[in-house]
Amino acid sequence: MNDDLRKELRQQLSQLSITYKLSVEQLVELFQLVSSDWKKVENCPNYEIHSVTNVIRNRKTHRILKPNNCGHVRLKTKDGNDYFKKQNLNYLHVSY
Structure with a gap:
């Protein structure tokens, strides 16, 4: 450069x-x-997980999901059931 x-x-x-x-x-x-690379969350077609940070976002809006007090986010499976997945937001220092 x-x-x-x-x-x-x-x-x-x-x-x-x-x-x-x-x-x-x-x-x-x-x-x-x-x-960076995002990949689909298995059995949850509306969500993606970041390959490096494991942060989960909505595929359509690209909004990062915020975890509850236990560090889990609620996802909807393709059959409409709730699925809870552990998410680490310690990597993310900025919100957007």
């Missing part, structure tokens, strides 16, 4: 940081999360 491109990237990240009130580190982490 050449110096001009790095400088431009730093400026753009700084501007995004101000706009979204996030640190540059949080933005980079968010970009990595968004660009």
Whole structure:
């Protein structure tokens, strides 16, 4: 990567940081999360699980599910039953 491109990237990240009130580190982490692989949760077609963090999101809205006090999220199976799965949100430092 050449110096001009790095400088431009730093400026753009700084501007995004101000706009979204996030640190540059949080933005980079968010970009990595968004660009990483998501896979379907078995028997729950409306949900995806992140391959690195195991965070679960809705496939249509991409909303990250928040766990209950025990650390579980409630998913609906394809036959309409509730399915509870342990989720770790410690990896996620930003909410979006």
